[in-house]
Amino acid sequence: MKIWLDGKLVDETEAKLSVFDHGTLYGDGIFEGIRFYNGRVFRLEDHIVRLFDSARYLLLDIPYAFDEIIRATCETVAASGLSDGYIRLVVTRGVGNLGLSPFNCKNASVYIIADKIALYDPSVYENGLALITSSVRRNRPDMVCPQVKSLNYLNNILAKMEAVRMGVAEALMLNEAGNVAECTGDNIFIVKNGTVFTPPVTDGALDGITRRVVLEICNELGIPAEERTMNRYTVTCADECFLTGTAAECVPVTKMDGYVIGSGKIGPVTARLLARFKELTATTGTPVA
Incomplete structure (x- = not known):
């Protein structure tokens, strides 16, 4: 499986974040869950608008433009080889220190996963x-x-x-x-x-x-x-x-x-x-x- 991580597609085994990332240490970050069907991403623009709105509220600077996130999401889906599935797009505050202040985190991290998901039994x-x-x-x-x-x-x-x-x-x-x-x-x-x-x-x-x-x-x-x-x-x-x-x-x-x-x-x-x-x-x- 390929994961989009900070600007490039990498193998799942190489998709790693630092233990000092504030997303891990404090849950400091945002995400979007997005669906794709028949090779089309459903309501993609709506999801990315909400992602940027969430980032604005948290004073979290996403290091990519709106169109770049759109393109990266589509690239990730294409690399998955799936025609139907689920996307998890995550933005973390990035690497900082063990202190609580987010202002010690210089660069946010972005990763995108495209895979299958089933929350409930089909019945x-x-x-x-x-x-x-x-x-x-x-x-x-x-x-x-x-x-x-x-x-x-x-x-x-x-x-x-x-x-x-x-x-x-x-x-x-x-x-x-x-x-x-x-x-x-x-x-x-x-x-x-x-x-x-x-x-x-x-x-x-x-x-x-x-x-x-x-x-x-x-x-x-x-x-x-x-x-x-x-x-x-x-x-x-x-x-x-x-x-x-x-x-x-x-x-x-x-x-x-x-x-x-x-x-x-x-x-x-x-x-x-x-x-x-x-x-x-x-x-x-x-x-x-």
């Missing part, structure tokens, strides 16, 4: 996913801004561990007010009386790229859609529920905390949205070649 996409509500809360906006895709994912990992220990694959995360934020790596949507709802980013939800695509699809198909603050009651009383994320794509949810959501099967609105999403991923995107 989940046909039969639906079960959730639990995690006791671990989403980061407050006045702590680490939830809009930044930073390398600090420890609270999400703890919530994921809690879900797995409870025998399910995913967990719902609430914010400090007890309202719904998102899941450990996915945005959440519900359908009630024909209208699609999702929590606003101000409630701790990431401004997910797939989330944006689903809202665009709703507009295209004439399905009413709103951002609205939700709690566990809202979710358990929903007619339908599904999750969205780049790695997960669109995943129907049929149970939460032992409650059956709606009919316990994939609902008609969810099915329409998933079908259109698959059409878009199969036919649009930035060509790799």
Whole structure:
């Protein structure tokens, strides 16, 4: 496997970072997860815009221009030999010393991986996913801004561990007010009386790229859609529920905390949205070649 590391493609065994990199020492860095289908990178520009926005918030200087990151991403996909897969693009603060200050790190490091990924068993996409509500809360906006895709994912990992220990694959995360934020790596949507709802980013939800695509699809198909603050009651009383994320794509949810959501099967609105999403991923995107 070839990895793009700081300006060139290298073998996986040669893709190494220093133990003094602040990404390793302190989780000081950012990332994007991106999908490619049929030799096209889906919503690549949107992802790179978000990457640079995250870097700006963290005062992290990416040592490559926007177009250079686009080109490097496509080069990495081409070198993988895959027509469908997942990209992990990471920017770390770079090598510094054992002190906390990031200003001792002179140059950020960038690496890009293109490989296969499967978050959930394929049967989940046909039969639906079960959730639990995690006791671990989403980061407050006045702590680490939830809009930044930073390398600090420890609270999400703890919530994921809690879900797995409870025998399910995913967990719902609430914010400090007890309202719904998102899941450990996915945005959440519900359908009630024909209208699609999702929590606003101000409630701790990431401004997910797939989330944006689903809202665009709703507009295209004439399905009413709103951002609205939700709690566990809202979710358990929903007619339908599904999750969205780049790695997960669109995943129907049929149970939460032992409650059956709606009919316990994939609902008609969810099915329409998933079908259109698959059409878009199969036919649009930035060509790799």
